[in-house]
Amino acid sequence: MDLGIRGKIALVCASTRGLGLACATALSREGCEVFINGRSQDALDRAAELIAQQTRVRPKTIAADLNTVEGRDVILAACPTPDILINNNAGPEPGKIADWSREDWLAAVEANLLSPVFLIKAYVPGMRERKFGRIVNITSAMVKSPSATMGLSAAVRAGLTALSKSVQRDSVVDNVTINNMLPERFDTDRQKYMAARMVKNDGVTTEQARAKIAATIAAKRLGDPAEFGDACAFLCAAQAGFISGQNLQLDGGSYAGLV
Numbered sequence: 001m002d003l004g005i006r007g008k009i010a011l012v013c014a015s016t017r018g019l020g021l022a023c024a025t026a027l028s029r030e031g032c033e034v035f036i037n038g039r040s041q042d043a044l045d046r047a048a049e050l051i052a053q054q055t056r057v058r059p060k061t062i063a064a065d066l067n068t069v070e071g072r073d074v075i076l077a078a079c080p081t082p083d084i085l086i087n088n089n090a091g092p093e094p095g096k097i098a099d100w101s102r103e104d105w106l107a108a109v110e111a112n113l114l115s116p117v118f119l120i121k122a123y124v125p126g127m128r129e130r131k132f133g134r135i136v137n138i139t140s141a142m143v144k145s146p147s148a149t150m151g152l153s154a155a156v157r158a159g160l161t162a163l164s165k166s167v168q169r170d171s172v173v174d175n176v177t178i179n180n181m182l183p184e185r186f187d188t189d190r191q192k193y194m195a196a197r198m199v200k201n202d203g204v205t206t207e208q209a210r211a212k213i214a215a216t217i218a219a220k221r222l223g224d225p226a227e228f229g230d231a232c233a234f235l236c237a238a239q240a241g242f243i244s245g246q247n248l249q250l251d252g253g254s255y256a257g258l259v
Contacts, residue, residue, distance in 0.1 A: 024036050062074065072115065087135070140153055184252070185217050195213060
């Protein structure tokens, strides 16, 4: 299927690895002019080379910290008129409410709520004027089914979900959609980190930890980041203009609810 986005400008935040990199790769493969973002130019160069190897097109790079006003200003200057915005950022540490200080809350709000909100605010007017825009927020399965240890992540990402639902009621009139992708247990560095925590806390091997993690998924496996990237590319497609304000579960069939 031709997704109709060849030549569109796509900005993918926090895209030097993991799900962000997978989304940037998929969009590059579809012919988008891709901008990738990260804090380290070395990491950006490595990611750009990986994308070029797979798609024969090297993306542009933006070295900037999403979590600061100054960093977001750098992004806005480097990529002022994207047609596609993929909001992504690292999530906060797992824990319980007693573990999180005021500083932890402020950092999570900045990274996982304010950062994407201000990019949406900056880019939606131009998208509406051009009559095309696709915004995808990479949030978390915890938005719909919070676990006991992921309350901080769930709280701030749920705020982004609510804001996006509100904004798209206006923007969709001009073919600017906003959707959320809710991943659970993809085989990325995040899961390597979670396995390492399990090794340290539970005294199991890395292989046992990964097996325990996979066993929590109905499909009994970790997700392939490429699967995620391709789903993201479809939400950005010309054919996806009637899909907006939605939360797409990518969790191997694990979500227990009906809606």
